[in-house]
Amino acid sequence: MSPPPDSVPLKDFEILATELARVAGAEIEAAMNRTVAVDYKGTPASTRDPVSEVDNSVEILLRARIGEQYPEHDIIGEEIDERPGRHHSHVWAVDPVDGTANFVNGLPLFASSIGLLIDGTPEVGAVWCSTSHLLRPGVYSAHTGGTLNFDGNPMVRQRNANLRAxxxxxxxxxxxxxxxxxxxxxxxxxxxxxxxxxxxxxxxxxxxxxxxxxxxxxxxxxxxxxxxxxxxxxxxxxxxxxxxxxxxxxxxxxxxxxxxxxxxxxxxxxxxxxxxxxxxx
Incomplete structure (x- = not known):
């Protein structure tokens, strides 16, 4: 039985979301070394809105990990309609691979996104990105009342005063x-x-x-x-x-x-x- 939702600090939820994003990123990176199955949503002849086997397998994995710790929470994911906790105050919003068209074509501009809403308000977010300000994959994360983190460490936004645009x-x-x-x-x-x-x-x-x-x-x-x-x-x-x-x-x-x-x-x-x-x- 998971602890009552109100007793869990948002920082703990951020830690979980960050770990989930890392897991998703590892699965996505591993898939870049092989040919993945790809289907397309819509009509049989559609060439828009692709969905890969990785989209499905990563969402299944993320749902399982969330369910292990918070089985009563709801989950809304892009690829799977199952709702384990419909009408619960805590809702996880999961996009296993955002930018699938880029991913299946090998263009390294895609992400995996895990957000937590509490009564509709976005309170926690973690996004694994295929590239970053450090020119490598990593996870940006935050929770309400906290700061922006990258791979678990506080990140300070740097502005180049020489830029005109x-x-x-x-x-x-x-x-x-x-x-x-x-x-x-x-x-x-x-x-x-x-x-x-x-x-x-x-x-x-x-x-x-x-x-x-x-x-x-x-x-x-x-x-x-x-x-x-x-x-x-x-x-x-x-x-x-x-x-x-x-x-x-x-x-x-x-x-x-x-x-x-x-x-x-x-x-x-x-x-x-x-x-x-x-x-x-």
Missing amino acids: GLLGLPGVADLDSPRFHSRKTGSAALECAFVAAGLLAGAHFLSPNLWDVAAGVVLVKACGLELLQQRGNGWNAFEKFELASMSGDLRLWSSQLVMGKKDATAALIHSDAAARDSLR
Whole structure:
């Protein structure tokens, strides 16, 4: 029997999430040395949204590890619909391989993301990244009230005062109409969240991420004191928690437009989004 949820410090949950992310990363790295089976979601002829055998095997492994310690907790994963603790206050959001198209093509820009929500609020996050600010794989992690860590050690964001322009992660490939920023598209929302937290990207914009794409990453971003905004109606508001319009709604169905990063970066992203919408009218 696991201890009552309220009695477990968030730091302990972060330690577990970090270990889970490391385990996932080790499985992913091992698979890079062999040919993996790949299928595609959607129609039989689809070439978009691939899913590999590694996506499935890693999620099975992560679910088993979480279940060993907290069998009553709920788990929402990208590849498996099973819900062991539906309606429980503690929900683990798991994306075994975020950036699968990159992974199966050997492009080293992908991640594995483990987030913990408590009553819908993202409290703990750990993201294993195929590369990092140290040019090697590692795990960025944080919990509410804590600092950003890399491989279990506190990380201090370094800013190069010589830079005239920063980088922004965009959902498309079009460049920004801004002399202060250049656009990039990595193909992994979890990776971009971690890179924003680490200071590698000044900001990022996600049009319709799923819960498992960003549940861990938003914790990293908030731990760094960066801005995190969600579009609601015609405006942008501070993001606080994952919730649906219907109180009885399933968090698995959550999806919402987000921007994150430094204030000047989020302002540029919101301006770019508004300009793109105006051009379509």
